[in-house]
Amino acid sequence: MPEWPPEWLETDIAIVGSGGAGLMCALHAATADPELKITIVSKGAVGRSGCTRMVQGGFNAALGAEDSLEAHFRDTIEGGQYLNDQELAWTLVCDAPGVIDELETRFGCLFDRTEGGAIDLKPFGGQSFDRTVHRADQTGLEIMGRLRDQVLRIGAHELEDWRALDLLFDVHGELSGLTVLDTQSGHAAVLLARAVVIATGGSATMYRIAAPAREKTGDGMAMCYRAGLPFRDMEMLQFHPTGLVAGDSALTGSVLEEGLRGAGAHLYNRFGERYMERADPIRLERSTRDVVARASYTEIVEGRGTPSGGVLLDISHLGADEIRRRFSGMAARTLLVGADLTTGPVEVSPTAHFHMGGVVIDQDCVTEIDGLLVAGEDAGGTHGANRLGGNGVAESTVYGARAGDTAAALVRDRALYLPDDRLVADSLDQAYAPLRRSTGLTPFELTDRLKHVMWTHCGVVRSRGGLLQAREELSDLASQLTRIAVPGPKEANPAWQQSLDLASQITVARLIVESALEREESRGAHFRSDHPERDDDRWLRAVIAERGPDGNPSIGTRDVEFTRLAPGGRAVACETA
Amino acid sequence: MSALQTAFAAALSVILVLLTAFTTFTVRSAIVARDSAARTGWISRIGRASDRDTQRWAFVAHRTTGVAVFAFLLLHVLDVGLYAISPSWFDDVHTLYSTAALRVFECFLLYAILFHTLNGLRLIALDLVDIRNATARHLLSLCIVVTLLLGTAAAVVILWPVAT
Amino acid sequence: MAVLERSRRQTNIETAGDAPATTVRLTIARSDAGAVREFRVALTQPAVVLDALLAGQRLDPSLGFRYSCRVAMCGTCAVRVNGRPTLACQQPITPDTDELLLEPLAGFAVVRDLVVDTSPFWNAWRRVVPWFMPGGPREALPAGDASRAEVERGLDCIACGACWSACDVVVTNAGYLGPAALNRALTLVADERDGARAERLRVAGQQGGVTHCHSILGCTAACPKGLDPSASIRRLRRWSLVA
Numbered sequence: 016m017p018e019w020p021p022e023w024l025e026t027d028i029a030i031v032g033s034g035g036a037g038l039m040c041a042l043h044a045a046t047a048d049p050e051l052k053i054t055i056v057s058k059g060a061v062g063r064s065g066c067t068r069m070v071q072g073g074f075n076a077a078l079g080a081e082d083s084l085e086a087h088f089r090d091t092i093e094g095g096q097y098l099n100d101q102e103l104a105w106t107l108v109c110d111a112p113g114v115i116d117e118l119e120t121r122f123g124c125l126f127d128r129t130e131g132g133a134i135d136l137k138p139f140g141g142q143s144f145d146r147t148v149h150r151a152d153q154t155g156l157e158i159m160g161r162l163r164d165q166v167l168r169i170g171a172h173e174l175e176d177w178r179a180l181d182l183l184f185d186v187h188g189e190l191s192g193l194t195v196l197d198t199q200s201g202h203a204a205v206l207l208a209r210a211v212v213i214a215t216g217g218s219a220t221m222y223r224i225a226a227p228a229r230e231k232t233g234d235g236m237a238m239c240y241r242a243g244l245p246f247r248d249m250e251m252l253q254f255h256p257t258g259l260v261a262g263d264s265a266l267t268g269s270v271l272e273e274g275l276r277g278a279g280a281h282l283y284n285r286f287g288e289r290y291m292e293r294a295d296p297i298r299l300e301r302s303t304r305d306v307v308a309r310a311s312y313t314e315i316v317e318g319r320g321t322p323s324g325g326v327l328l329d330i331s332h333l334g335a336d337e338i339r340r341r342f343s344g345m346a347a348r349t350l351l352v353g354a355d356l357t358t359g360p361v362e363v364s365p366t367a368h369f370h371m372g373g374v375v376i377d378q379d380c381v382t383e384i385d386g387l388l389v390a391g392e393d394a395g396g397t398h399g400a401n402r403l404g405g406n407g408v409a410e411s412t413v414y415g416a417r418a419g420d421t422a423a424a425l426v427r428d429r430a431l432y433l434p435d436d437r438l439v440a441d442s443l444d445q446a447y448a449p450l451r452r453s454t455g456l457t458p459f460e461l462t463d464r465l466k467h468v469m470w471t472h473c474g475v476v477r478s479r480g481g482l483l484q485a486r487e488e489l490s491d492l493a494s495q496l497t498r499i500a501v502p503g504p505k506e507a508n509p510a511w512q513q514s515l516d517l518a519s520q521i522t523v524a525r526l527i528v529e530s531a532l533e534r535e536e537s538r539g540a541h542f543r544s545d546h547p548e549r550d551d552d553r554w555l556r557a558v559i560a561e562r563g564p565d566g567n568p569s570i571g572t573r574d575v576e577f578t579r580l581a582p583g584g585r586a587v588a589c590e591t592a
Numbered sequence: 593m594s595a596l597q598t599a600f601a602a603a604l605s606v607i608l609v610l611l612t613a614f615t616t617f618t619v620r621s622a623i624v625a626r627d628s629a630a631r632t633g634w635i636s637r638i639g640r641a642s643d644r645d646t647q648r649w650a651f652v653a654h655r656t657t658g659v660a661v662f663a664f665l666l667l668h669v670l671d672v673g674l675y676a677i678s679p680s681w682f683d684d685v686h687t688l689y690s691t692a693a694l695r696v697f698e699c700f701l702l703y704a705i706l707f708h709t710l711n712g713l714r715l716i717a718l719d720l721v722d723i724r725n726a727t728a729r730h731l732l733s734l735c736i737v738v739t740l741l742l743g744t745a746a747a748v749v750i751l752w753p754v755a756t
Numbered sequence: 757m758a759v760l761e762r763s764r765r766q767t768n769i770e771t772a773g774d775a776p777a778t779t780v781r782l783t784i785a786r787s788d789a790g791a792v793r794e795f796r797v798a799l800t801q802p803a804v805v806l807d808a809l810l811a812g813q814r815l816d817p818s819l820g821f822r823y824s825c826r827v828a829m830c831g832t833c834a835v836r837v838n839g840r841p842t843l844a845c846q847q848p849i850t851p852d853t854d855e856l857l858l859e860p861l862a863g864f865a866v867v868r869d870l871v872v873d874t875s876p877f878w879n880a881w882r883r884v885v886p887w888f889m890p891g892g893p894r895e896a897l898p899a900g901d902a903s904r905a906e907v908e909r910g911l912d913c914i915a916c917g918a919c920w921s922a923c924d925v926v927v928t929n930a931g932y933l934g935p936a937a938l939n940r941a942l943t944l945v946a947d948e949r950d951g952a953r954a955e956r957l958r959v960a961g962q963q964g965g966v967t968h969c970h971s972i973l974g975c976t977a978a979c980p981k982g983l984d985p986s987a988s989i990r991r992l993r994r995w996s997l998v999a
């Protein structure tokens with residue numbers, strides 16, 4: 016069924032993903048050199064897929080009069096429990112104010128301002144100053160809408176609804192581009208590029224209850240893994256404490272914003288106990304995401320949750336009018352599922368939200384492979400063991416912009432290489448295989464199983480026994496992949512696409528499980544019930560995972576370098592980079 | 593019937609046929625374009641608030657009444673213009689206006705004029721003042737009610753001579 | 757005609773409770789010859805149209821439809837439910853629903869099943885020069901500013917195409933820019949930070965622009981984000997007359 020030979024396309028920079036990172040990258044590369052041929056490969060609609068679009072809270076930048084880069088940096092490192100790559104975190108905080116300015120003055124984002132005219136900064140969890148820039152509670156929509164329109168201006172070549180399949184190399188191992196597949200027509204193509212930027216937004220979708228957009232299935236990470244790049248902190252997967260519980264509905268897992276807890280919402284178990292009094296008697300519900308998520312999870316698995324597997328979030332004591340005024344979007348969201356935030360409790364559960372781990376990069380998004388850059392949620396290190404709310408969209412735009420600058424400089428003297436035919440053939444064979452088989456499994460059952468396994472054994476609370484079981488299950492699931500058969504044509508066939516998603520999800524899930532097994536302590540988002548304490552003596556180390564010679568993940572560790580701030584708050588150096 | 597009267601009746605028939613064709617076309621394209629639920633005779637369960645669609649039917653009605661009034665006006669200019677040529681021709685044609693059929697026709701024409709005028713005023717208001725969708729819908733209901741009331745009152749007057 | 761049924765609860769969420777299931781008969785406009793059009797799916801409350809589609813997909817994995825975010829942000833899940841354009845992820849299926857007719861958006865060519873080719877929408881969008889161009893008379897718009905209020909009225913469009921599908925002018929007049937693109941133009945024309953007001957007003961005022969709108973308000977009634985594109989068009993009309 017793969018047409019042979021496939022169509023050949025050629026470009027200077029191929030950008031995979033059209034979230035904040037992908038589009039900022041395109042705009043920066045085009046600014047650096049308007050002559051460049053830029054191709055955006057996007058599995059979903061350009062600028063309308065991925066999570067940057069879904070950002071409600073906002074964007075952290077140290078813009079307040081009393082705020083400083085150092086303070087933002089310190090909050091980020093303390094939030095990340097000292098696991099961060101400090102150079103990446105420092106670059107993030109240094110670039111963020113400039114990116115906000117660029118978004119406003121060059122791209123036209125209309126952020127909320129005060130009556131005096133200054134940018135309105137709202138408070139967010141874990142921060143010593145108010146520094147979250149926003150546009151009402153639709154910040155991502157505003158940013159992505161404007162970026163998408165700017166991309167129309169530069170006239171980049173858009174492969175909309177095309178998914179990237181595999182990286183391609185020439186016979187000497189030089190990066191030559193990637194294979195891509197048009198999900199609408201079902202045609203494949205080889206995209207030759209001088210530089211490839213991976214910005215597919217990672218993956219937190221392999222959990223039963225999850226928040227991200229559906230395209231985010233770890234394709235970019237899986238591509239990088241197969242190409243042999245090292246990953247760090249893959250065990251660090253953030254759960255948002257208040258995901259909506261809506262029974263069997265697909266709405267389950269969508270986020271009820273953090274601001275509710277900030278505004279004084281209470282959490283109860285089914286017996287009406289305010290369990291945060293036990294988990295964090297001082298900060299209660301305003302505690303950090305990891306602590307609240309863990310406490311809720313414990314209530315649920317220990318049988319004190321509601322019958323449908325949630326706990327109760329109640330903010331009705333603020334009064335219906337006040338709630339409608341401040342949280343109209345959230346109130347509407349609960350009404351849609353038959354609950355009502357304004358009058359009573361709503362069922363919530365922790366929901367898989369964001370992947371702190373990812374590909375190892377440097378401040379310019381450079382990886383170990385010449386010509387290959389990674390930006391946004393696919394990259395690891397910036398957030399350490401826990402991400403602060405508001406640092407995610409900052410990361411994707413800051414590093415997307417940097418990737419664009421780097422790529423523009425890189426392609427000036429990087430040639431096009433012709434890919435090894437065998438790699439092309441293998442990649443396309445694999446992609447079309449589910450469509451060619453006439454009988455077999457559907458991807459749905461396997462996806463359900465994967466989500467169930469990850470949720471129970473590699474979720475909010477982990478243990479060696481559970482993780483070992485997850486390892487077994489995942490290798491079994493991986494072996495079932497070759498038995499998937501999808502009926503129907505190759506045009507616009509979501510089941511076929513889901514079978515390709517599943518392969519990536521399993522690859523990334525294995526990295527998470529193996530890394531989680533390695534880290535025998537609890538830190539940030541990673542909690543081991545068999546090692547419940549944070550262990551700074553042994554574990555101020557990053558877990559590094561990469562593809563071993565046998566094709567399975569091989570795990571190692573690496574010391575975290577405290578180039579700017581050592582644990583205990585001792586500043587090493589904080590000069591501007 | 594005199595030759596003139598026949599010509600007038602024929603012209604009016606042509607107008608009515610064209611108008612029917614135009615109406616069919618507009619209504620059909622409105623249905624095919626969006627409301628296949630109506631096309632399949634399907635009763636909507638979800639959006640039971642089907643008054644969401646009234647303004648779209650008002651658009652269709654506005655167009656067809658506009659064309660109807662315009663076409664009749666053309667004919668009317670001609671038949672009134674006859675007076676300039678010969679007052680007797682004028683009288684000849686105008687005796688037709690008192691027949692039952694034309695009285696019925698006039699009633700419909702009146703409804704059309706009323707609706708087109710009132711709805712036209714509503715659209716002008718919409719253009720001049722910032723009116724919310726719901727208000728615009730209420731105004732439309734008002735137009736319809738007034739059209740029906742005034743039209744029916746006038747219809748009684750028009751049809752009275754032939755009815756009694 | 758074959759009817760596929762799905763009564764067993766086998767979605768990816770296992771709920772311990774025994775929520776009652778609603779059985780809904782779906783009629784889905786399919787584009788492949790011979791594809792099953794009728795589905796009977798059992799849904800537990802709460803449910804939205806997207807859940808019905810996902811349940812239908814389990815019965816016929818080749819069913820084609822789109823979605824991404826599930827929270828009214830991406831705008832890719834728009835379909836017509838009982839003839840009316842809406843977001844599949846936001847349209848609740850109430851317990852007393854027993855039949856639903858699902859069709860692709862009107863005014864677009866169908867790619868497959870419920871998936872449509874939205875390029876006419878985006879071509880129109882491109883024509884209004886939708887990108888911000890610096891160089892306007894003001895640098896920033898503080899809270900409470902009149903220009904800001906005008907712009908904000910039109911923001912948060914998710915480009916789902918529901919208004920396009922609901923617009924009776926768009927379907928008969930291929931050159932018309934349509935509600936969403938004109939609404940986008942308004943957000944820039946009203947923005948005193950923007951430097952291309954004159955050019956956009958020219959585009960909005962010329963052939964295919966604001967003069968084609970008949971104030972049918974179908975767009976406003978259909979907008980799942982509660983925007984009023986029709987009002988935006990009327991504003992642009994006034995401004996382009998004055999300009």
Ligand SMILES: Cc1cc2nc3c(=O)[nH]c(=O)nc-3n(C[C@H](O)[C@H](O)[C@H](O)COP(=O)(O)OP(=O)(O)OC[C@H]3O[C@@H](n4cnc5c(N)ncnc54)[C@H](O)[C@@H]3O)c2cc1C
Binds near residue numbers: 035072177
């Ligand atoms: C519900 C939600 C709320 C959030 N709120 C906040 C917040 O308030 N503040 C904050 O700072 N952060 C927030 N985040 C996190 C933030 O959204 C992410 O950190 C950030 O947007 C990631 O950006 P990205 O560009 O890396 O990826 P994304 O924006 O997710 O984009 C990924 C892109 O990759 C494409 N893609 C995927 N696979 C392929 C493939 N195989 N081929 C081609 N293209 C592909 C997708 O189509 C998409 O365009 C939130 C996240 C979620 C899910």
Ligand code: FES
Binds near residue numbers: 826828832845
């Ligand atoms: S799925 Fe994104 S708007 Fe419905």
